[in-house]
Amino acid sequence: MNITLRQLKVFESVARHLSFTRAAEELYLTQPAVSMQIKQLEQQIGLPLFEQIGKRIYLTEAGNEVRRYAQRIATELIELSDGLEALRGLNSGRLRLTVASTANYFATDLLATFTRRQPGITFQLEVTNREGVIRRIQDNEMDLAVMGKPPEGLDVVAEPFMPNPLVVIASPDHPLAGGEQIPLERLQDEIFVLRETGSGTRNTVERFLEQRGLSLRGGLQMSSNEAIKQSVQAGLGLGVVSIHTVALELELGRLSILNVEGFPLERHWYLVHRAGKRLSPAADAFRRFIIEEAHQHWRPPQNNAAVEPPQQSPGLAATGG
Numbered sequence: 001m002n003i004t005l006r007q008l009k010v011f012e013s014v015a016r017h018l019s020f021t022r023a024a025e026e027l028y029l030t031q032p033a034v035s036m037q038i039k040q041l042e043q044q045i046g047l048p049l050f051e052q053i054g055k056r057i058y059l060t061e062a063g064n065e066v067r068r069y070a071q072r073i074a075t076e077l078i079e080l081s082d083g084l085e086a087l088r089g090l091n092s093g094r095l096r097l098t099v100a101s102t103a104n105y106f107a108t109d110l111l112a113t114f115t116r117r118q119p120g121i122t123f124q125l126e127v128t129n130r131e132g133v134i135r136r137i138q139d140n141e142m143d144l145a146v147m148g149k150p151p152e153g154l155d156v157v158a159e160p161f162m163p164n165p166l167v168v169i170a171s172p173d174h175p176l177a178g179g180e181q182i183p184l185e186r187l188q189d190e191i192f193v194l195r196e197t198g199s200g201t202r203n204t205v206e207r208f209l210e211q212r213g214l215s216l217r218g219g220l221q222m223s224s225n226e227a228i229k230q231s232v233q234a235g236l237g238l239g240v241v242s243i244h245t246v247a248l249e250l251e252l253g254r255l256s257i258l259n260v261e262g263f264p265l266e267r268h269w270y271l272v273h274r275a276g277k278r279l280s281p282a283a284d285a286f287r288r289f290i291i292e293e294a295h296q297h298w299r300p301p302q303n304n305a306a307v308e309p310p311q312q313s314p315g316l317a318a319t320g321g
Contacts, residue, residue: 001044005073010037011049012070018057041066075140079278093282095123098136099146100200102225103269105244106162107146114289121282129223130200137272143283145272146290148200155275159287161294165264166201167257169232169239169246176238177256184214184261191219191237193228205240208265229255242267269294 013023014034024031042049049063059067081094099107104127111123126136134151136142150158168187170177176186194216195202209215219237222228225245232239233254243264249255271290273279279287 003041003044005077007037007041007044008066008070008073010034011041011066012074014038014050015059015063015067015070018059020057071139079280093118093121093280095121095144095280095282095286096126096142097123097144097146097286098126098128098133098142100133100148101127101129102148102201102242102245103146105225105242105247110290110294113293114286117289118282118285121285123282129196129198131198137274140274140277143273143277143280144287147270147272148267149204150270150272156272157275157277158270158272159291160268160270161290162269163295164267164269165243166204166240166267167243167246167264168260169229169241169255170258171233171235172253172256174235174238174256174258176258179259182258182260184209184212187216187238187260188214190217192216193220193222193231193237193239195225195228196221196223201240201242204265204267208262212262 010023010027010029013026014020017023017026020031020034020038023029024034027034038049045062045066047062048060049066050057051060052058097107097111107125107127111125115121115123126132126142128136130147133145133147134154137145137151137156138154148164150156176182176190205216220231222231225241228239228241229246229249231237233249238258243257246255246257250257271287273283
């Protein structure tokens with residue numbers, strides 16, 4: 001077979017989007033040019049790679065097999081490029097970073113500090129939900145990921161680097177705002193604005209309450225922390241969020257942290273990558289920066305309910321799981 005790297009690159013884009021149009025937009029090609037590359041690749045292989053059912057296209061069995069190898073080859077080429085960058089030093093390089101949406105509240109500040117020290121390094125930042133982060137890790141489509149609880153069932157290296165307390169928030173004029181310690185059972189009388197099912201924050205809170213035989217009344221379900229904060233400010237209910245997401249609102253007096261029994265729930269942020277992955281010089285430099293210095297950026301917001309950070313992050317040795 002005389003398969004070219006260009007054909008594999010075009011195929012991988014079509015296979016990822018399951019759309020010739022979106023692949024053409026991504027690769028800055030015309031749709032006929034994309035179709036021609038796929039047709040030539042299918043002729044080389046001797047098997048169809050896509051099938052059309054209705055208006056949608058799907059990968060055939062051969063297409064799935066080729067996609068696995070195309071992704072592997074793309075990863076090897078990136079590692080080759082990174083290896084050559086290592087020979088040139090850290091004056092250049094590329095970092096691909098995926099972060100959970102909640103982590104974006106501080107990730108951009110950390111990236112800004114890092115790039116001031118390493119101005120030759122460029123980065124690609126993707127902000128997505130937990131499921132999206134796990135998918136990127138599984139498909140090895142990024143160098144590093146920043147997330148809460150590391151994924152189970154994947155062979156990864158997960159290193160804790162900063163506290164991530166979960167707190168109960170309310171509008172400042174809520175009857176419970178500014179009160180003494182609130183019994184956990186009292187929350188069952190309140191309506192909550194919650195993240196979508198599968199969210200790391202929601203999973204943690206539900207597991208914490210289930211262990212105590214309790215549950216929350218979910219009045220509204222939101223797909224972002226911004227929507228939750230706005231809903232809570234409007235008095236639609238209480239919320240549970242990472243304290244990193246509410247610093248500005250606390251400073252402006254738009255939200256209040258409730259002093260609830262058992263809260264804040266202590267969690268940590270983790271830097272995650274596939275086990276066995278060979279980090280590029282740029283990715284390794286960012287990893288060392290995060291592990292060694294990120295905790296210094298932790299400053300608990302001021303509020304009527306004190307939230308103190310741990311004295312130090314837990315052990316910084318890599319852990320799998």
